[in-house]
Each structure stands twice: as C-alpha cells, then as structure tokens.
Amino acid sequence: MADQSWSQKDYHHPAAGWGAAISVNKVLAKERAFGRGSAAMFRMNHENDGFDCPGCAWPDDLKGLKLDICENGIKHVVWEMTSKRVDRDFFARHTVSELEGWSDFELEDQGRLTEPMVYDAASDTYVPISWSDAFALVGAELRALDDPNQASFYTSGRLGNEATFLYQLMAREYGTNNLPDCSNMCHEASGRALQASLGTGKGTADLEDWETADALFIMGVNAASNAPRMLTALTEAFDRGAQIVHVNPLIEAASRKAIIPHEMVDMALMKATRTGTLNLQVRPGGDMALMRGMAKALFEEFRTDPKALDVEFIERYTHGFSDYRDLVEATPWSELVEQSGLTEKEIRKAARIYSASDRTLISWCLGVTQHEHGPDAIREIVNVLLLRGNLGREGAGPSPVRGHSNVQGNRTCGIDHRPSTDFLDRLDAATGITAPREHGRDTVSTIAGMHDGTVKVFVGMGGNFVMAAPDTPYTAEGLRRCELTVQVSTKLNRSHLVHGRKALILPCLGRTEKDEQKHGLMETSVEDSMSMVHLSRGKRKPASSHLLSEPAIIAGMARATLPDSATPWDWYVDDYDRIRDTMAKALIGFEDFNRRVRLPLGFRLKQPARELVFATPSGRAEFSSAPLPDVIPADPDVLVLQTMRSHDQWNTTIYSDDDRYRGVKNLRTLVFLHKDDMRARGIEQGGLVDIVATCKDGSTRELRGYTALRYDLPRGSAAGYMPEMNVLIGAGDYSEQSDQPLMKNLKVRITPAR
Numbered sequence: 149m150a151d152q153s154w155s156q157k158d159y160h161h162p163a164a165g166w167g168a169a170i171s172v173n174k175v176l177a178k179e180r181a182f183g184r185g186s187a188a189m190f191r192m193n194h195e196n197d198g199f200d201c202p203g204c205a206w207p208d209d210l211k212g213l214k215l216d217i218c219e220n221g222i223k224h225v226v227w228e229m230t231s232k233r234v235d236r237d238f239f240a241r242h243t244v245s246e247l248e249g250w251s252d253f254e255l256e257d258q259g260r261l262t263e264p265m266v267y268d269a270a271s272d273t274y275v276p277i278s279w280s281d282a283f284a285l286v287g288a289e290l291r292a293l294d295d296p297n298q299a300s301f302y303t304s305g306r307l308g309n310e311a312t313f314l315y316q317l318m319a320r321e322y323g324t325n326n327l328p329d330c331s332n333m334c335h336e337a338s339g340r341a342l343q344a345s346l347g348t349g350k351g352t353a354d355l356e357d358w359e360t361a362d363a364l365f366i367m368g369v370n371a372a373s374n375a376p377r378m379l380t381a382l383t384e385a386f387d388r389g390a391q392i393v394h395v396n397p398l399i400e401a402a403s404r405k406a407i408i409p410h411e412m413v414d415m416a417l418m419k420a421t422r423t424g425t426l427n428l429q430v431r432p433g434g435d436m437a438l439m440r441g442m443a444k445a446l447f448e449e450f451r452t453d454p455k456a457l458d459v460e461f462i463e464r465y466t467h468g469f470s471d472y473r474d475l476v477e478a479t480p481w482s483e484l485v486e487q488s489g490l491t492e493k494e495i496r497k498a499a500r501i502y503s504a505s506d507r508t509l510i511s512w513c514l515g516v517t518q519h520e521h522g523p524d525a526i527r528e529i530v531n532v533l534l535l536r537g538n539l540g541r542e543g544a545g546p547s548p549v550r551g552h553s554n555v556q557g558n559r560t561c562g563i564d565h566r567p568s569t570d571f572l573d574r575l576d577a578a579t580g581i582t583a584p585r586e587h588g589r590d591t592v593s594t595i596a597g598m599h600d601g602t603v604k605v606f607v608g609m610g611g612n613f614v615m616a617a618p619d620t621p622y623t624a625e626g627l628r629r630c631e632l633t634v635q636v637s638t639k640l641n642r643s644h645l646v647h648g649r650k651a652l653i654l655p656c657l658g659r660t661e662k663d664e665q666k667h668g669l670m671e672t673s674v675e676d677s678m679s680m681v682h683l684s685r686g687k688r689k690p691a692s693s694h695l696l697s698e699p700a701i702i703a704g705m706a707r708a709t710l711p712d713s714a715t716p717w718d719w720y721v722d723d724y725d726r727i728r729d730t731m732a733k734a735l736i737g738f739e740d741f742n743r744r745v746r747l748p749l750g751f752r753l754k755q756p757a758r759e760l761v762f763a764t765p766s767g768r769a770e771f772s773s774a775p776l777p778d779v780i781p782a783d784p785d786v787l788v789l790q791t792m793r794s795h796d797q798w799n800t801t802i803y804s805d806d807d808r809y810r811g812v813k814n815l816r817t818l819v820f821l822h823k824d825d826m827r828a829r830g831i832e833q834g835g836l837v838d839i840v841a842t843c844k845d846g847s848t849r850e851l852r853g854y855t856a857l858r859y860d861l862p863r864g865s866a867a868g869y870m871p872e873m874n875v876l877i878g879a880g881d882y883s884e885q886s887d888q889p890l891m892k893n894l895k896v897r898i899t900p901a902r
C-alpha cells in the first residue's frame with residue numbers, strides 16, 4: 149500500500165445524527181465562528197425572518213417549530229461567516245503566480261474578500277481599485293467590443309432573484325443572450341425533458357407531495373450529503389409505510405437509515421429510522437432501461453389487471469401513448485436487463501411497488517442528468533409517471549432535486565441562453581429595452597468562444613468557472629485568452645488566478661449579511677426546488693464595509709456600460725421593491741410580487757402542468773418514444789467513470805479530505821472500483837493507478853497516481869471526485885441532447901501506475 153495516512157472503512161452508522169453534529173462543531177471551531185455560527189442556525193430558514201440557507205435548493209419545512217437545518221447547510225453558512233479576511237495586504241504579499249501554487253482549499257481558506265481588486269501585470273499582483281474605476285473599466289471594455297456577443301455573463305446558482313433579473317436585463321440591454329450558468333452543468337437535461345414532455349421546465353411536486361406519496365423513487369442523488377434535508381422526508385415516508393426505492397450504482401447513505409438532527413429525542417436515544425426499502429444498483433446510464441422495464445412489466449400486468457394503467461388519464465391528458473406502448477412491447481427483456489444492469493426480477497419488483505402505489509413521486513439529480521441520454525432518460529421517467537396518472541395530484545409527480553439554492557430562480561428570472569420569444573416580448577414590454585432574439589452561448593460554447601476568439605470578456609456572477617467546467621487546462625487557457633475577466637465573489641478561488649489580460653475581483657455581500665440601501669435594509673427572494681418563492685434577509689454585519697450587494701454591482705457595471713440606458717439602475721438599487729415591481733410585469737407568475745412574497749411562507753409559482761395544463765404542441769402531456777441507447781462500452785477494458793462530490797465539499801469548495809458516509813478519511817485522489825475489475829487489472833486495494841480517459845473526439849487525457857479503493861459498485865463502473873477529475877473530461881464531451889458535459893460518463897482505462 150502506498151500512503152497510509154488515509155483510511156477506508158465501511159460506514160455503519162445512520163446518516164445525519166451525531167456524526168453530523170460532531171462535524172458541525174469541528175467546522176465552527178475551525179472557522180472561529182462558534183457564537184456566530186450557532187446564532188445563525190436559528191435564524192436560517194425561518195418563516196419570513198432570516199436568510200435562506202445558501203446551500204442546496206431543498207425547500208424549507210416551516211411548519212410548526214421544526215428547525216429544519218442540516219450539517220452541510222450549517223457548514224455552508226459558517227464558511228461564509230468566517231472571521232478570516234483576504235485584504236489588500238494579503239494580495240500585496242502574494243503574487244498571482246505564487247498563489248497558483250496553492251491548493252483550492254488553501255485559497256478559499258484565506259477567508260472573505262474585502263475590497264475590489266484589479267490585476268496589475270507589472271507586479272503580478274492584485275492591487276486595490278475603487279468601485280467607480282472598476283465599473284469604468286468594465287464599461288470601457290464592453291463598449292470597445294465589436295459585437296455584444298463577444299461578452300459572456302456566467303451565473304452560479306446563488307444569485308437572488310432580484311439581482312438575477314437585473315443581470316439578465318443588463319446583458320440583454322447591452323445586446324446578448326450569452327447567459328451561461330451552472331445549470332448548463334446540472335439540470336439542463338431536466339429542463340429540456342420536462343419542457344418537451346409537460347411544457348414546463350420544472351418539477352411539479354412540492355414538499356407536501358413528498359409528505360403524502362406512498363412510493364418514492366430516488367434516482368441518482370447522494371441525498372445524505374447533497375440534499376440532507378431530504379432525509380427528513382424519507383424518514384417520515386418510512387414511518388408512514390411508504391416504499392422508498394433508491395436507484396444508484398452506489399448504495400448511498402440516504403438509502404439506509406438516518407437520525408434527524410432536529411428530532412432531539414431520537415438524537416439522544418440514537419434512534420435511527422430507515423430511509424430506504426429497496427436498492428437498485430443500476431449500471432451507469434442504466435436508468436432509462438429500468439424505467440422502460442417497469443413500463444413493460446406494467447403493460448404485462450394490464451392484460452390481467454385493468455387497474456395497472458390509468459386508462460382514463462392516458463386518454464384524456466396524454467399524446468403518443470400507442471407508439472410508446474408498441475416500442476416498449478417490442479423491446480425484449482434481455483435488452484432491458486443488459487442495459488439497466490439489473491435482473492428481470494429486480495425490475496419486476498420495482499414495477500410491482502409502482503403498480504401497488506396510489507401516489508408515486510420520482511426524484512432525480514445528477515446521476516440521471518449528466519449523461520449523453522439524460523433528457524431521454526428523464527422523459528422515460530415522465531412516461532412511467534403518466535402510465536398511472538401520477539401527475540397533477542397529491543403525492544405524485546416528477547421532482548428533480550436542484551443544486552444551488554437559487555438555480556431554479558435564476559432560470560425563472562431570465563438566466564437562459566435560449567429564451568423564448570414570449571419571455572423576451574414580455575421583458576421588452578416591461579422594461580422598454582429591445583432584447584436580442586438570437587440565442588446565446590451556454591457554458592460549453594462560452595469556453596469554445598474564448599478559444600476561437602469570439603468571446604473576449606467573461607463576467608462570473610459567483611461560482612468558480614475554471615474549476616467547475618470540464619477540461620480544466622482548456623478552460624483555463626480560454627480564460628487566459630480573454631481581454632477582461634470579472635469575478636464577483638465572496639471568497640478567493642482559482643478563477644481569480646486564471647484570468648484574462650485585464651482582471652477584476654469584485655467582492656460582494658453574502659446572503660447572511662445585512663444589505664443596507666437608501667431605503668433601508670433590503671431583502672431578496674429565492675425560489676427553491678419546488679417552486680416556492682420566499683424572502684431572504686441577511687442579519688449579520690457585512691464582512692467588510694467596502695462590500696457591495698450583487699444588485700449594486702450589476703447596476704454599477706450596467707451604468708458604465710450603457711451610458712444612454714433609460715433603465716433606472718440606481719433607482720432600482722435604492723429599493724429592491726422597485727425591481728420586484730418590474731419583475732411582476734415581466735415574469736409570468738410574479739403578479740403582485742411584493743405583496744405575495746411577504747406572505748408568511750412566500751408563494752408558490754403556478755405550475756400549469758400540475759393543473760394538467762400542458763404548454764406542449766399537442767396541448768397534452770407527451771409520451772416520448774426514444775430509442776433505448778446502448779450504454780455499455782464495446783471494449784470490456786473500458787470502465788465508465790462518474791465524477792461526484794464527497795460528503796465534505798460544496799462543488800469546487802473542499803472542506804476536508806474526508807467522505808464520511810463512504811467511509812474514507814484523508815483522501816481525495818481516489819478511484820472507487822469493483823473488486824473483480826481490480827483483480828482483472830492487477831490492481832491492489834490502496835494501490836496507485838493511472839487513469840486515461842478517451843474523449844469523444846478520440847483524444848486522451850490522464851490522471852496519474854490515484855489510489856484505487858474497493859467499493860460496492862457495478863462491474864464496469866468507477867467513481868471519483870469532481871472537481872479534480874474535470875481534467876479528464878474533454879471540452880467536446882457533452883450531450884448532443886442537452887449540451888451538458890458528460891460528468892457521470894467518462895470512458896476510461898485504469899491500470900496500475902507506471
């Protein structure tokens with residue numbers, strides 16, 4: 149064995165519970181945020197008073213006095229509240245070249261950014277710049293471009309709705325739809341599939357549906373780490389006797405048992421509740437075959453039991469049923485078994501659970517979306533739901549688990565590189581601008597544009613583009629070719645060091661902080677995974693007196709870029725109610741925004757598909773009849789590698805090198821493999837390996853010296869961590885259907901290290 153400082157053990161404890169509590173205390177201590185951290189928890193996610201958890205997009209459970217908090221949400225808040233600071237002295241002491249040698253962890257660990265900085269090539273350092281000079285620089289560069297489409301405006305899914313609206317308004321008034329966002333890497337597939345099937349880009353289920361479903365299918369998500377508050381819904385589901393089927397190549401912690409931290413008695417007694425009733429270890433990309441197999445079993449059952457299908461629903465509300473049935477019936481079991489990686493018995497068992505249930509909800513995340521056929525797989529999920537009328541009623545429906553806390557709100561409020569004409573017409577009418585109609589660039593195409601010289605200015609509203617995007621060196625080279633890169637951030641990260649000829653770091657307020665404007669303390673709104681829109685109000689003193697809010701930074705850039713703009717940028721920033729008044733006119737479902745967002749729990753955006761109104765060409769829910777893809781590599785030597793998060797990270801932010809629920813300590817440069825695949829390759833437990841990925845264009849990329857660990861996953865598959873493994877994903881490795889990078893489907897060869 150190589151390095152012995154790491155360890156791997158099976159994890160037998162329940163998810164959440166004391167392990168989580170202890171971990172929270174460690175984080176509080178490390179960030180020197182004890183008093184602050186615990187006070188903050190009690191202000192988070194509270195009925196219209198307090199800030200929205202900046203972590204994931206799981207909805208807040210605000211009923212009664214239940215304090216709905218989770219370990220990772222707390223870590224995330226504390227991360228923002230650290231008492232450490234990155235100030236001008238820090239930048240004077242360290243050249244950018246020196247900082248490039250630091251780890252991502254070390255960079256973020258320096259604390260909060262405190263004032264605007266500009267890159268000074270002569271000294272290779274960032275030096276202070278006033279806000280007005282920073283805005284003037286952005287304006288001058290943007291105005292100097294030959295074509296507005298030479299700029300690209302990225303959003304990471306933290307941005308509140310009001311800032312989001314101003315940001316897209318600025319880009320469109322300036323003249324481009326180049327609005328890539330992190331959603332291009334997570335749920336683009338869900339948006340496109342649901343739009344095609346149901347005429348809406350979002351799920352239709354809400355938290356109450358989670359609370360009343362009697363069968364839940366949880367697909368391709370590591371909920372205990374990435375949506376921990378789902379554990380509450382799962383324990384409650386188990387307690388009421390619901391079936392909970394987890395579909396995942398890995399048996400993740402959320403599929404076993406959990407103790408919910410706010411259930412103090414359970415915590416004290418160590419009483420764990422089960423959170424799963426069946427695990428189906430599909431092969432990577434095998435979800436569509438599983439769904440189709442379930443449909444096939446239902447059709448068979450229907451021959452003797454007319455209740456197996458909801459014939460009335462199908463006749464009344466759907467289109468394309470008979471084509472779909474013919475296709476499914478023509479697909480042999482052998483193919484479904486092979487492509488799903490499951491046995492016929494397992495698929496039939498899942499189908500029986502489904503047909504015995506009156507109210508079924510199907511949820512999914514990146515394990516389903518980040519594949520070549522993500523959209524087809526999601527449409528197949530919808531097909532299966534439609535077969536039994538699991539739509540538009542309590543306890544049922546599709547429920548994608550979104551990522552960043554406001555990624556869904558970003559799309560609703562206009563971050564869309566492919567906006568509909570309808571949306572743009574309303575925007576124009578409400579704001580008096582003339583938005584461009586030509587579609588813009590997404591994440592993948594922004595990187596391509598940086599390389600061919602058609603993208604010269606990059607603005608990042610949050611996020612860490614260079615680390616989050618695929619093909620790290622290629623993306624880095626693209627950013628370096630830009631004339632100007634602007635990063636609006638709270639903490640130092642690699643995207644500040646990998647910069648254009650000119651570069652700005654613009655530090656902003658975090659969501660936990662007070663946002664004081666001319667008309668007083670401002671609130672911003674967010675939309676969760678289940679379409680609830682509610683207010684978030686920061687409570688803490690800002691990390692530095694020089695920070696501006698995101699709306700103020702956007703307005704500053706807009707004023708400098710569009711000197712003749714008729715948009716009242718400063719007037720908007722003085723009072724966010726004014727932004728909301730304009731949003732109420734521009735966005736469907738936001739009527740009377742200012743009043744409704746102040747209702748005790750905010751309001752739920754109307755979901756036409758939930759009312760069985762379908763904005764599809766046929767006006768009905770569309771069955772899709774996509775061919776079943778072959779997801780098995782032709783060469784048995786090739787493994788399908790997925791890149792995922794550890795328990796202790798937030799996307800590109802790494803809290804520690806541990807992955808508690810997978811039993812790993814102190815190691816991130818690892819690859820999980822099936823024991824037989826290890827044996828076949830002469831790889832030992834803990835042995836070092838080289839990983840070579842072959843990209844779609846035939847080019848190869850490699851990572852050397854990773855540690856191989858035995859893990860319970862399907863033969864032929866492998867797993868490791870993002871963002872380190874992004875170097876293996878070619879820039880051209882994205883889905884033809886969704887343009888999403890294939891982050892869960894890399895074709896690799898793994899051999900003992902040379």
Ligand SMILES: Nc1nc2c(c(=O)[nH]1)N[C@H]1C(S)=C(S)[C@@H](COP(=O)(O)OP(=O)(O)OC[C@H]3O[C@@H](n4cnc5c(=O)[nH]c(N)nc54)[C@H](O)[C@@H]3O)O[C@H]1N2
Binds near residue numbers: 369374400433515
């Ligand atoms: N603590 C924490 N919370 C987070 C984040 C974070 O980094 N840290 N990130 C946030 C963001 S932006 C997002 S988008 C979400 C991401 O949430 P997840 O989707 O849970 O993210 P991953 O860690 O990529 O895990 C992917 C899961 O899919 C499974 N999987 C892989 N391939 C397949 C497949 O072919 N089929 C099926 N059925 N499953 C598969 C993996 O085994 C793993 O369980 O979480 C959000 N919440």
Ligand SMILES: Nc1nc2c(c(=O)[nH]1)N[C@H]1C(S)=C(S)[C@@H](COP(=O)(O)OP(=O)(O)OC[C@H]3O[C@@H](n4cnc5c(=O)[nH]c(N)nc54)[C@H](O)[C@@H]3O)O[C@H]1N2
Binds near residue numbers: 304638
């Ligand atoms: N290989 C692989 N790659 C992936 C994925 C994968 O599963 N596998 N997942 C993809 C997914 S789903 C996503 S969403 C992306 C994540 O992509 P991003 O959203 O671009 O990345 P994050 O790591 O969430 O961004 C962290 C940075 O955001 C800044 N920040 C934090 N809070 C705030 C705030 O309130 N305001 C502002 N302005 N800035 C703030 C901080 O400076 C911090 O360094 O990564 C993608 N990349």
Ligand SMILES: [Mo]
Binds near residue numbers: 330331333334551552
């Ligand atoms: Mo995401």
